Amino acid sequence: MNIGIVVFPGSNCDADTYHAVRDVLGYHGQYVWHEERSLAGLDAVILPGGFSYGDYLRAGAIATTSPAVRALKPYVTGGGLVLGICNGFQTLLEAGLLPGAMQPNLSGQFRCEFVHLRTERADTPFTCGLKPGDVLRIPIAHAEGRYLIEPAARPALAAHRQVVFRYCSAHGAVTPAVNPNGSEDAIAGVASPSGAVLGLMPHPERASDELVGGTDGARIFSSLAMWITTGRRPSMQPVEVH
Amino acid sequence: MGGGVRTVRVIVTLKPGVLDAPGQAIQKGLAALGHAGVRQVRAGRYFEIELDGTDGLDDRVRDMCEGFLANTLIEQYRYDIV
Amino acid sequence: MGGGVRTVRVIVTLKPGVLDAPGQAIQKGLAALGHAGVRQVRAGRYFEIELDGTDGLDDRVRDMCEGFLANTLIEQYRYDIV
Amino acid sequence: MVARPRIEEPAPAPAVRAPGAGLRPSERDEIRRRLGRDPTPAELGMFDVMWSEHCAYKHSRAVLKRLPARGPGLLRGPGENAGAVSVGAGWAAVFKMESHNHPSAVAPYHGAATGVGGIIRDILAMGARPIALLDSLRFGPPDDPGVARTMHGVVSGIAGYGNSIGVPTVGGELACAPCYRRSPLVNVACLGLVREDRIATSRAAGPGNAVLYLGARTGRDGMHGAAFASAGLAGDAADRSAVQMGDPFAGKLLIEATLEALMTGAVVALQDLGAAGLTCALSEMAARGGVGMEVDLRIVPRREDGMTPEEVLLSESQERMLLVVQAGRHAEICKIAGRWGLAAAVIGTVTADPLLLIRDGDHVVARLDPRHLTDAPAYAPDAVEPAYLAALRGFDPASLAPVAAADALIALLRSPGVASKRWVYRQYDHMIQTNTVLPPGADAAVLRIREAAPRGVALTVDGNSRYCYLDPYVGGILAVLEAAQNLACVGAAPAAVTDCLNFASPERPEVFWTFRRAVEGIAHGCEALDVPVVGGNVSFYNEAGEGIYPTPVVAMLGRLDDVRRHAGAGWTRDGDLVVLVGCECGRLDGSEYLATVHGITAGRLREPDVPAAARAIRCVREAVAGGVVSSAHDCSEGGIAVALAECSVAGGLGARVVLDAAGERRPDEILFGEQIGRIVVSLRPDALSALGELARRFAVPLKVIGSVGGGRLIIDADVAPSRAGTAAPGSAGRWLDVDLSTLAAASETEGRLS
């Protein structure tokens, strides 16, 4: 197993992600410099959190101009798995690899705190070790995490079961009070229809070690490892678009 | 290709219907400072771009806006060339 | 006091000479996307304000800009009333 | 002398200003005497900034010598960009605090943001990777919309920079008082980590070595800023150039590129370009190394056309470093810079003679001994005890009207200095780098040191300016002791102090007296704890309108041998005993209760029993590190009642407590009186004997005052029957019975401050 962690000049969760993948979980990880043009040979690619190129336009927008992000499309077409965390999620949206767009948090402020996530879909490479309804406690740390999707794209999102995580209470209830950023439908994580590409705002790498942040986030990485080592392939779900 | 340098001014705002939280916050801020009669504020981004060459300017600017300066899923843009 | 509603468009940019990190980053991004001949980008903020009443509009808008919308130490503003 | 090399505090300046305008006639004479000729215009500008209060510590240098720069584990004290102490296993912690008060007053967001950038680069200059930030903030009353704007601007500026560069802000403090209305204080401390054998230096060496510029390009930012931080804050909004803009993205690139450059082994010395820009870095690096430099300003990478040599020399553009690189190896460094998208250029060479030769192409703009610039004259200002003190000390709390205890407690919990700071620290990324074991909200933050596992460090920043206003000497002592006490509550032993000394004009004898006394107090506290002051910063002239309270702020670093052995403030278990460690009595003089509930800042502070407090601190640290107690929290602002309320809210559990009310003491004094060396711990009943053992060992009083449980905080007065007759009226019986959600709601600022 070989997990690539893309390093943009302004990435700042790259080392944390690497640490979680390699030192805590014992999987093989390697850094991939943003100027890399090919992602061949990697079992999965992680776009870590941070401020890729300063994020002075929209978060993740400038990152889409990098060779590594341009290489993602062919990589995914060839069966690759991609996990975008926080800034990585924003980048996947900007690159058009996932539907929707990000806006600044409704509070207008950066938010760093633990949230709870309800697992909505457990048949993706990143959630196969979870059950639908499982609640994870994982921190967020972002200023632009208000997920929006244009009305025309909503039916497809539902039909393809692309919402993988929603913000919820400790007991799994989805209410406005526990939505930390004003995301539409409390959406915290979205996948491609096949599940091969997942983006989520919370930081699983910050919840992969008992001493700091607990271990709920590690379940996402261990799902990925299980998926890769058992050689499963993402499968398209039947689609009904109304 | 036509020579010269042109300045393009681009304004990007949220599409109508998308909640403009920053605009609302500014409206509240103005009210708190005692500015009466502020009915609505919409916030947006502004870019002033100096471009070499004058040929196909509209196409070039539209390209920049659609592909980069604006996220056309939720934002709209307009520009003028000075 | 004059009735009616007026729309004011305000553009706030950094004063010349003040570091414009966003502008520089966007210029690089445009270049990376293959847009040739982008000499300079300056980034700014845009506000569209709907105001009640028409009396003393200039003073009111200047007040809003100086006291809130712009930090005149580092920023300049301009506006037009539609 | 303690390391105080440079400071990063430009203030707004009039747009047009003659070079040398800040120099006194006697200083101009001294310059002529040293040079044996008239200075060139560029030289005059260089002396102007280098001999400003800001860079030269003209008024403070002699007093700062009082601070102890010795202590166990000290690796670097005087003479470098930041101090360093050992954290074990061959790793060093580099620690420093700085102010950015004046810039934050005029441009709250950018002023605070560049303050973060500046202190981070000081740590970087030691070769260390920045791993944590702390912020200490002072504002006017936040119900003033202008103050609220400044406050939110500052907090978001710190967030904007710190979050982007990926350094967690793990703690801080915030207090409000009218004297800060137009003079807010923004102090930021940074902690870095470096292997002991890789600590870098700023001493230039090796004639023939390259002088290399690295980082963002130079523009006309903050011209003459250093000189103007040394003048009172004038409201001149016409100026633009004294405010610098930071670029956190460039700051992040600079961290990575600099650390990578250091890994090559080709870097001989380095320093950041902060206040007074190139002028300061060139002269300090050369002077410290006892060498010279020959530099061509033409080669300095620029952002703007048409800059004069003087502007290049004095620019305070952010995100820049100056490196001395082994001859012939500069290409390696330039390559690294290119990879990170930063400018790099060899702008000169090191020379053997101590001569700074600065050219602009063929034209020599300055030619002088760098030590002339760095050895500024020092002054011994007059010091006179302020007259106001006598009046304030005469205050007698007995004159106060009684206030219902529950009402007072709620008012205290709601006050901005006591209320939860969650609204602040949730805007800060306090988890990045995944080492934050105890996040903000506890008495101190705890970080693990992965490289030296299972060791950890703890960080806190403290300073009560109301105390310092009433007695700067006692206030100085208390700042140090409170910091140590906060560390003890999480299980850490003090290892190093860095300070920020914020005062009004030192040219006013009453202000200078408070400055000297505060430093003496800090020195006394540090000596008592055997902890070195490894660096710090002085910020004078904080007086827009009224002067600020004397505001020394102390940041303290602590060590934990085993980071898993720490404690939080909140109750953890139903049925635990609540025990008060240390003396039972507090006093109302200078208390938060007086200020918040009665609107009075007055009283006589007693000099604390420092050895007794130090023993209580050690006792609690051992109890936490030994796993004897489940929680620990000190009684600070608001006294024991607020401390108990905070333990309850943090733990989500109530408690029932009985306090001794015998004697003449007023109930409000018992509940809300303040005193150093009092710590509330909770523990399993069967651990009590172990705690008693520790208390005997350290000769510290101990008293079981209640137990954890239920959903209410109940405080009863214990009036011993035999002495009941002497109890103050109204003291007997139930003082307080408040449910947890009321306490939590009072402390929560959501919707009020955020």
Ligand SMILES: Nc1ncnc2c1ncn2[C@@H]1O[C@H](COP(=O)(O)OP(=O)(O)O)[C@@H](O)[C@H]1O
């Ligand atoms: N400006 C701030 N930035 C970050 N954290 C803060 C700030 N102010 C307070 N905090 C955090 O809030 C908690 C309570 O602070 P404080 O009341 O000052 O504690 P103490 O009285 O123990 O010194 C601490 O964990 C502290 O680090």
Ligand SMILES: [Mg+2]
């Ligand atoms: Mg405390």
